[in-house]
Amino acid sequence: MNQSELTARVAEAEAQLGQPLPADYRAFLLDDTNENKFTGDYLLLDSMICEFFLDPGAYTREDPDWTQDFPFTPENPLIADVPESFYTRLDNATTAAEYDAITEEQIDYLQKNFDEPALRGMAFLSDDGCNIYTAIILRGPARGQIWRHEITMDNADVRPYWHPFTKELLTFNDWRYFEQHRYLLTIDGRDDAQTYSIMNDWYGFWAMKRMIADGTLTGLAAEDVDKLRQPTDIPPNAVFLDPRRNEWYPVRDATVFRVSYAA
Structure with a gap:
């Protein structure tokens, strides 16, 4: 930089x-x-x-x-x-020159109405x-x-x-925060494609390390996360700040979710 x-x-x-x-x-x-x-x-x-x-x-x-x-x-x-009229005209074009001219017109339309x-x-x-x-x-x-x-x-x-x-x-x-914390812990387990076990060594461990780094998970050291094999390996005093509820809960009881800020 x-x-x-x-x-x-x-x-x-x-x-x-x-x-x-x-x-x-x-x-x-x-x-x-x-x-x-x-x-x-x-x-x-x-x-x-x-x-x-x-x-x-x-x-x-x-x-x-x-x-x-x-x-x-x-x-x-x-x-x-x-x-849709652009595509109708393209379908009915009889020569390559006519087709290219319509395509250029469509590009001009995109430029004026969308891009600019x-x-x-x-x-x-x-x-x-x-x-x-x-x-x-x-x-x-x-x-x-x-x-x-x-x-x-x-x-x-x-x-x-x-x-x-x-x-x-x-x-x-x-x-920027959510791009850096794509996965977070929550106490609200959900049965969908965007929810994962805390023992998932990609999403769960990733989320725990990020939350430890910014102070929203305490009682567990980042260097110990990779050693976890089951929820009972997590210290009982390890707690996290649930971003959905803004309250602290035991890490053992957490689920991991993918943050979405869809339009």
């Missing part, structure tokens, strides 16, 4: 925006200790956030436009399909695969919010993410 480059880019971005970046996002970009705070997937996430900010056009079709407001709000997201407005006043944070990105809104009514950004040849799905527990709009700090 080149801190001097980030600092200069922040000044350049704020000049284009005509206002400061959202406070939590700005503080992250200007914190020269971030590169030393985390290891593994933490560092990869933080590096990608910075790379998107420094050179967004290298990863997406177009550069975001920081001179205009993001035009969408939670009450008015961008959820739309390409008109959805790239105003925002910055990408992560590439989630399959044309899906996470973005932070930098100016406009949705400033500071975290949005899902998906635009394909067929449709646009650009909408905000919501906090999984408070049901409020997700902030940058919220999003």
Whole structure:
């Protein structure tokens, strides 16, 4: 992470925006200790956030436009399909030239109605695969919010993410926390694909180590987690803060769940 480059880019971005970046996002970009705070997937996430900010056009079709407001709000997201008439015309095209001309017209439609407005006043944070990105809104009514950004040849799905527990709009700090804590413990066992045993050595052990690191699990050392073989190996005084209930419970009784802040 080149801190001097980030600092200069922040000044350049704020000049284009005509206002400061959202406070939590700005503080992250200007914190020269971030590169030393985390290891593994933490560092990869933080590096990608910075790379998107420094050179967004290298990863997406177009550069975001920081001179205009993001035009969408939670009450008015961008959820739309390409008109079916394009596909009807493509099916009826009789020559390659006609087919190519219709395709170009469709691309122009996407550019004008989806790409251009959805790239105003925002910055990408992560590439989630399959044309899906996470973005932070930098100016406009949705400033500071975290949005899902998906635009394909067929449709646009650009909408905000919501906090999984408070049901409020997700902030940058919220999003970054949950990206670093994809799995958490809960006392509420659920029978679904997103729930796992605490003895699962990938999801359960991963969740325990993360929660130990941030102080929401006590009475168990991180170096002892890999030695666990059954719930009774967990010290009876080991407790965790359930993020759903905001209360402390015995780790032995916990279940692991995958955090989701779906749009």
